[in-house]
Amino acid sequence: MNLDQLSPANQALTLRPRPAPTSALSAVITLAWRAMLKIKHVPFQLFDVTITPIMFTLLFTYMFGGALAGSPEAYIQFLLPGILVQTILFITVYTGVGVCTDIQKGLFDRFKSLPMWQPAPILGALAGDLFRYSVASIIILVLGVILGFRPGAGLLGVLLAFALVLLFSFAISWIWIIFSMKVKTPESVMTTSFLFLMPLTFASNIFVDVATLPGWMQVAVRNNPVSHLTNASRGLMHGTPVGGDVLWVIVASALITGVAAPVAMRMYHRER
Secondary structure (H helix, E strand, O other): OOOHHHHHHHHHHHOOOOOOOOOOOHHHHHHHHHHHHHHHHHHHHHHHHHHHHHHHHHHHHHHHHHHHOOOHHHHHHHHHHHHHHHHHHHHHHHHHHHHHHHHHHHHHHHHHHOOOOOOOOHHHHHHHHHHHHHHHHHHHHHHHHHHHHOOOOHHHHHHHHHHHHHHHHHHHHHHHHHHHHHOOOHHHHHHHHHHHHHHHOOOOOOOOHHHHHHHOHHHHHHHHHHHHHHHOOOOOOOOOHHHHHHHHHHHHHHHHHHHHHHHHHHHHHHOO
C-alpha cells in the first residue's frame, strides 16, 4: 500500500526517514538574522546605531574643532577615526544584552531542544552585530565626508581600519557575553559594561592628542587599549605608519578571544 493511501493516524505512526539536520552555517545565519530583527522591536538599539553616531560627530566637531585644531574641517580629520572606534565599541554591549535577555526569557531551553549546532545562538548573536557595526560605520563615514573628512589612504585604508575595529570588537563582545551569564538582568549587563567602556573611551586619544595631556596622564592614555586601536585606525585611514599599533590590536584581540571565548562557551553550555 502506498503511504499516501494510509489514514493520517497511520501515516503519523509510519516510520519516515529522519530529516537531515541543519548545518552549522545555516543555524548561525538564521540566528544572526534573528539578532538583526531585534532592532525592529527594540527602537533604543536603532537609536544607538543611527542617532548617537551623528550626535557625537556633530557635537565634538563643531564644539571643539575650532579650539583644538583651528577649524572643524581640520579637526574632523583627527576625530572621525576615533568616533568610529567609540561608536562600535559602545554597540558591542548589545551582544551581552541580547544573550542575557534570551536567558531571562527561557529561550536557551528552547534552543537546547532544537536539532541544531548548539554554539549557533552565541555565534549568531555575534554575527548579527556585524549589521549594527556596518550601519553605524556607514553613517559616520558619510557624515564625515559631508563635513570635510578626506582619508589620505582612500577607500582601502578605510576598509582596513573598519576590519581592525571589527576584530577588536569581536574580541570584546566575548567579555560582555560572560557578563550576561553572571548577572540577572539585561540592564545590569549594560550598566556593568559601560562602567568599563566609558573611562576607556574618554581617557584615550579619541578626542585629543596625547601630547597635550599632563605627563602622568600620558602614560595611562598611551597604554589604553582604545588608544592603540584609535592610533591604528587613524593611521590606516590616513596612510601613516602604524604597524606597531596594528600588531598590538591583532595580538590583543587574539589573546582576549582565546581566553574569553572558551570561558563564555563553557558558561553557556552550563547555563543551558
